Amino acid sequence: MDYYTPTKVVFGKDAELRTGEMLREQNATDVLIHYGSERVVKSGLMKKITDQLDKEGIRYTLLGGVQPNPRLALAKKGIEIVREKNIGFILAVGGGSVIDSAKCIGYGSVYDGDVWDFYTGKAKPAGAMKTGVILTLSATGSEMSDSSVITNDEGGLKRGVNSDYSRPAFALLNPELTYSVSPYQTSCGTVDIMMHTLERFFHSGSGLSLTDHLAIALIGEVMDSGKKALANPEDYDARANLMWASSLSHNGLMQAGNDQRGDWACHQLEHELSGIWDVAHGAGLAAIWATWARYVYKENPSRFAFLGEFLFGFAPSGNTENDALRTIAAMEEFFHSINMPINLRELGINPTDEELDLLAEKASFFSKRTLGAFKVLQKEDMRNIYEAAI
């Protein structure tokens, strides 16, 4: 397994005040500043950033409006602007959606064809315009990851592409910028971070016990910090743990030394939910995880039991299957404790039979792929899980 995390991270209070310095290091002269809601402008954050660019003599163009589950159409608009204005660097100010959209612009800006080709697998990225990140939401880990996930409004398809070209050149991580994140988004972020590590934990090959124990230490801290951040949104230490855990969960560290990739079925199953119903990714993951876990745990119950032993301190009972089920139930309990759903109804979705068929069709790329590694899922397994998750 290769491990490559070239992103330069500045962590701590006032990290965003090093934007100018970082852009100068990147020799950026014309920058697209990409963001989501106007809150980053109203909060004064944008001015703090543009003041630095002005000081450095760096030209910039603003492009806001990124939505959760970022849309292809807006990214394409970004690509047009980059070409028109001869822009050479993309600065993402926001959370995972903004970063993923910026990465999409980065791919498209150096590609002659349709950028969606990379997301459908029709083409492989051979380069990308560089991006930098000022993070305002701890969740997706996109600030250090090689991943970009985009939703195409035509067909509601949500697809991802992974390549080292999209790893941001820098990421400025100031936990204080996440004080204003709502309780709901804080919970969603907590789940998302946990799931990025859990997906890797449930690989099917051999790996390092070092990586396992780092993963469990991280998940434990995320659970603890998620609760603390809900109780006190301005708890710096909790926000800092969540922010750094977000980056470490998705930068490759949590799969280092594994000889196989992780499971990732829950992520793919969730993509179809949020592609159709536009639910929050973290909430969607929480709503599907336990059902997935109970569907697959018999493949290797001791893996779930091991997680329970070191994460929750459960002494082995002698019955590994029971220990596995106890771990799954404890995880559900945790999700409930941070007001996250553990099934689709709690998520606010009650799919019809036709919708279950459609979900399984889309998740299986119309029967062209399987999902998962811990247990390989066929289209009928996917439908079973969706149905059982209601």
Place this chain on the structure above:
Amino acid sequence: MDYYTPTKVVFGKDAELRTGEMLREQNATDVLIHYGSERVVKSGLMKKITDQLDKEGIRYTLLGGVQPNPRLALAKKGIEIVREKNIGFILAVGGGSVIDSAKCIGYGSVYDGDVWDFYTGKAKPAGAMKTGVILTLSATGSEMSDSSVITNDEGGLKRGVNSDYSRPAFALLNPELTYSVSPYQTSCGTVDIMMHTLERFFHSGSGLSLTDHLAIALIGEVMDSGKKALANPEDYDARANLMWASSLSHNGLMQAGNDQRGDWACHQLEHELSGIWDVAHGAGLAAIWATWARYVYKENPSRFAFLGEFLFGFAPSGNTENDALRTIAAMEEFFHSINMPINLRELGINPTDEELDLLAEKASFFSKRTLGAFKVLQKEDMRNIYEAAI
């Protein structure tokens, strides 16, 4: 605290077979292959490497002979060769000494003055020729670190320099290449890895509990794997944990989010020991640590107690000072269990009064610097620790 780990890591069996591919990626055409003992030639490893360079049409020059505590004189010879032959990339095949020597050559090759200037602090690096690593010893973490430590035979001065320019471009980590590491060197490496994390753990500022718990998870795995590798030198999992822990202990992860640097007094105190007596770095660290710990723990006993609680599972007794002392004793017990010394006599050194004076003089840069952060040590403190460590 900035976090920057650009080194591309290939981890696992046969990792060294990707040397050609990595050098091609770096556009290397003329390479200096730097190594230590002739064992890497006799074992067939060197041929595996040069075969790939031949295949890629990459020219190379061999420079072996790096000793433990690598010498400035040999690095200077390397710099001459690089200049003469117009070499553009340095490939280190070995452990920390070889890598540190390669980094020194890297600095000197792009600098007009005396490369020792960087190690004395007379000059600051403004660049370096790139290096790549094929690792054969898990210990120093130099394969991902920004650090290079060199010994100048004139005066027996051992000095280090840190800069991001020296972080290797790639590191190929095949745990099997460490099967032949001797029991003694395995133990020294185990201590060295633990100490890189412990030095950072004993910072004086504020930090992330996430980083604390990752650190303790790592130290626990290193202790466990060190014992297993001694019992069975060809235990792949144990060797793999040690190798990856070596990189993670010194690449910055174990200090991420800390607002102050770590303590590092033990490292500096040990440098003077190995500068004079040429002892193994890891053994020297083990011989000094507990004495240092008992000298400083009252500054913040709860930090030692916290380590004991999560590393050794010691329930807090209500008396934090006792808990701290219990942690220190447990660490000594561990060092003994892997046949490491816990004082200077066990290390084979019994310094005279004059030698104690000299050690303190050198460690304090002749009274020009203090050491440590957890507790700031003056020259007399350094002498006290050396003396108490006998």
